Amino acid sequence: xxxxxxxxxxxxxxSVLLFDHNxxxxxxxxxxxxxxxxxxxxxxxxxxxxxxxFEAREVIRFLDxxxxxxxxxxxxxxxxxxxxxxVIMDQLTLNKMDAEEIYGNTKNDHKIINAAISLxxxxxxxxxxxxxxxxxxxxxxxxxxxxxxDYETGKVKNIKKFSxxxxxxxxxxxxxxxxxxxxxxxxxxxxxxxxxxxxxxxILNNCTNSVLARxxxxxxxxxxxxxxxxxxxxxxxxxxxxxxxxxxxxxxxLVALEGVAGTGKTLLALASALEQKNKYDQIILARPIIPxxxxxxxxxxxxxxxxxSPYMQPLWDNLTFIxxxxxxxxxxxxxxxxxxxxxxLTITALAFIRGRSLxxxxxxxxxxxxxxxHEVKTIITRAGEGTKVIFTGDINQIDTPYMDxxxxxxxxxxxxxxxxALFAHVKLExxxxxxxxxxxxxxx
Numbered sequence: 495x496x497x498x499x500x501x502x503x504x505x506x507x508x509s510v511l512l513f514d515h516n517x518x519x520x521x522x523x524x525x526x527x528x529x530x531x532x533x534x535x536x537x538x539x540x541x542x543x544x545x546x547x548f549e550a551r552e553v554i555r556f557l558d559x560x561x562x563x564x565x566x567x568x569x570x571x572x573x574x575x576x577x578x579x580x581v582i583m584d585q586l587t588l589n590k591m592d593a594e595e596i597y598g599n600t601k602n603d604h605k606i607i608n609a610a611i612s613l614x615x616x617x618x619x620x621x622x623x624x625x626x627x628x629x630x631x632x633x634x635x636x637x638x639x640x641x642x643x644d645y646e647t648g649k650v651k652n653i654k655k656f657s658x659x660x661x662x663x664x665x666x667x668x669x670x671x672x673x674x675x676x677x678x679x680x681x682x683x684x685x686x687x688x689x690x691x692x693x694x695x696x697i698l699n700n701c702t703n704s705v706l707a708r709x710x711x712x713x714x715x716x717x718x719x720x721x722x723x724x725x726x727x728x729x730x731x732x733x734x735x736x737x738x739x740x741x742x743x744x745x746x747x748l749v750a751l752e753g754v755a756g757t758g759k760t761l762l763a764l765a766s767a768l769e770q771k772n773k774y775d776q777i778i779l780a781r782p783i784i785p786x787x788x789x790x791x792x793x794x795x796x797x798x799x800x801x802x803s804p805y806m807q808p809l810w811d812n813l814t815f816i817x818x819x820x821x822x823x824x825x826x827x828x829x830x831x832x833x834x835x836x837x838x839l840t841i842t843a844l845a846f847i848r849g850r851s852l853x854x855x856x857x858x859x860x861x862x863x864x865x866x867x868h869e870v871k872t873i874i875t876r877a878g879e880g881t882k883v884i885f886t887g888d889i890n891q892i893d894t895p896y897m898d899x900x901x902x903x904x905x906x907x908x909x910x911x912x913x914x915a916l917f918a919h920v921k922l923e924x925x926x927x928x929x930x931x932x933x934x935x936x937x938x
Contacts, residue, residue: 501523501524501525501577501620501621502521502524502525502620502621502622502623503524503525503526503527503613503617503620503621503622503623504521504524504525504526504527504623504625505526505527505528505529505582505606505609505610505613505622505623505624505625506518506526506527506528506532506625506626507529507532507606507624507625507626507627507628507631508532508535508536508539508602508606509626509627509628509631509895509896510625510626510627510645511528511532511536511549511550511553512536512539512546512549512550512896513549513627513645513866513868513896513897514549514645514647514648514866514867514868515548515549515550515552515553515556515868516868517625517645517647518553518556518572518579519572519573519576520647521577522575522576522577523575523576523577524577525569525577525578525579525580525620526572526577526578526579527579527580527581527582527609527610527613528557528579528580528581528582529581529582529583529584529605529606529609529610530581530582530583530584530609531584531602531605531606531609532606533557533581534602535602536550536553536554537550537554540554543845544845545845545866545868545869545872549868560572560579566579566580566581567580567581568580582609582612582613583609583612584605584606584608584609584612585608585612603628603630603631603634604634606624606626606631607624607631607634607635607638607640610622610624610635610640611638611640614640621641622640622641623641623642623643624640624641624642624643625642625643625644625645626642626644626645627644627645627895627896627897627901628895628896632644644901645901648867648901648906649900649901650900650901650905650906650909651900653889653899653900653905660695660696660697660732660733660736660921660923661689661694661695661696661697662696662697662699663685663686663687663689663696663697663698663699664699664700665699665700666685666698666699666700667700668700668702668703670685670698671698671700671703671704671705672703674698674705674707674716674718675705675718678717678718679710679713679715679716679717679718680715680716681714681715681716682709682714682715682716685698685716686709686716690709691709691711691912691913692709692710692711692712692913692914692915693708693709693710693711693740693746693913693914693915693917693918693919694708694709694913695707695708695719695733695736695739695740695918695920696708696709696716697732698716705718706718706719706720706721706732706735706736707719708736708739711913711915712745712915719735719736719739720735720739721735722735722738722739722742724738724741724742724762724765724766724768724769725765725766725768725769725816725819725826726765726816726819726820726826727761727762727765727816727819729762730758730924731924733753733757733920733921733922733923733924734757734758734762734922736920737749737751737758737759737762737920737922738762738766740918740920741762741763741766741767741884742766742769742770743918744773745915745916746882746916746917746918747877747881747882747883747916747917748874748882748883748884748885748911748916748917748918749763749882749883749884749885749917749918749919749920750862750884750885750886750904750907750908750917750918750919750920751763751884751885751886751887751920751922752886752887752888752889752904752908752919752920752921752922753888753921753922753923754888754890754891754922754923754925755888755891755925756925757922757923757924757925758922759860759886759887759922760808760809760812760858760860760886761812761815761816763858763860763884763886764779764809764812764813764816764858765816767856767858767884768816768829768830768833768839770856771829771833771838774854774855774856774880774882775838775853775854775855776837776838776839776840776852776854776855776856777833777838777839777840777855777856777858778840778842778847778852778855778856778857778858779809779839779840779841779842779858779860780841780842780843780844780846780847780857780858780859780860781808781809781843781844781859781860781861782843782844782845782861782864782865782869782894783843783844783845808860809841809860810841813830813839813841816830817830844859844865844869844873847873847876850876851876851878852876852877852878852881853878853879853880853881854878854879854880854881855880855881855882856881856882856884857873857876857877857881857882857883857884858884858886859873859883859884859885859886860886860887861886861887861893862885862886862887862903862904862907863887863888863889863890863891863892863902863903863904863905864887864892864893864894864897864902865902865903865904866897866902866903867901867902867903867906867907868903869903870885870903870904870906870907885904885907887904889902889904889905
């Protein structure tokens with residue numbers, strides 16, 4: 495017998511549909527309403543190669559297929575165990591159908607709120623909830639007494655665990671630590687307790703000694719983690735050592751390096767990729783393009799490569815740092831130049847990856863906190879046989895609107911995949927860029 499629940503009607507803002515085109519079907523048995531102003535905004539976003547353009551096109555196709563030969567101004571079923579959907583007007587009293595009057599010249603946010611108010615007046619027995627990822631729109635709606643919420647699907651509720659440092663397990667028997675050093679690995683046998691997680695990294699400690707270790711969930715063993723140089727780069731702390739262990743492990747196909755600026759995320763990822771260059775056919779570095787001061791990429795002069803160059807500069811800076819570890823005539827310096835000239839090492843905008851299938855490649859995605867959960871999923875599904883995918887970012891430094899530390903793609907990835915055999919997450923905490931950078935991270 496089905497539960498007797500109060501039915502709600504969720505009014506969706508454009509920001510929700512551009513964030514997740516599947517959001518329409520994410521409200522269980524409740525109904526969904528889309529203001530006609532939202533359709534007009536979707537029309538403005540349908541052209542382009544960015545993820546928001548793809549999302550807009552998917553929503554438009556879905557609505558067209560769903561409606562068929564019927565009108566969208568009446569309730570249409572969304573399927574089994576789902577509610578219904580319709581498009582609603584944005585005028586409180588609508589006496590005639592006038593496109594100019596409907597779309598008007600006033601602020602679209604206000605039209606969307608009016609549409610929700612209009613629906614509230616018609617459907618008095620239902621709870622009307624305006625759903626938007628636009629914080630200011632939520633505030634405006636609440637200011638006039640309307641219920642308004644963020645889009646919660648895919649949102650990670652508890653991110654406290656993300657802020658916790660590396661597990662340090664104290665009071666480990668000295669014989670256990672000695673055995674790990676001598677044998678390189680031992681059976682877990684309850685040593686890690688509640689902290690045990692596949693591909694988890696730990697500092698096992700007692701009064702006199704300690705060891706860096708990783709838990710292998712497949713073999714149920716604790717393995718010693720050694721400090722290694724990679725392409726001229728030496729890890730400077732325990733978490734960097736753990737990060738390199740995950741990056742160099744052939745069994746781990748997906749790695750998330752998370753941490754504040756200056757902790758070495760991108761540098762470690764790039765250095766480890768170069769160290770493994772003979773295992774892979776290509777090394778690809780990419781990052782999402784986040785325009786500054788709302789200056790879109792199209793306003794910059796030159797061809798596509800010229801336009802993206804300023805946004806890719808941080809990746810080039812890391813490559814230059816690695817190159818500077820060697821003299822100009824050293825073999826590894828020449829190898830770097832050859833990789834760039836041959837195209838085996840590529841730095842590009844993430845938008846140019848869509849549609850590609852990446853086989854036997856190392857794919858590094860920088861600033862992954864600026865991706866949506868859907869974008870992260872799309873990127874990972876590009877991975878063919880033999881490909882390793884590395885995400886780096888800081889979940890507390892979001893540069894895109896409509897996302898926060900709970901809803902960005904990097905947080906979503908870590909929350910959903912932590913403990914899986916193919917995945918490892920390492921949080922880098924200690925800044926190694928400079929004393930000045932550390933001061934800014936701590937005090938500003």
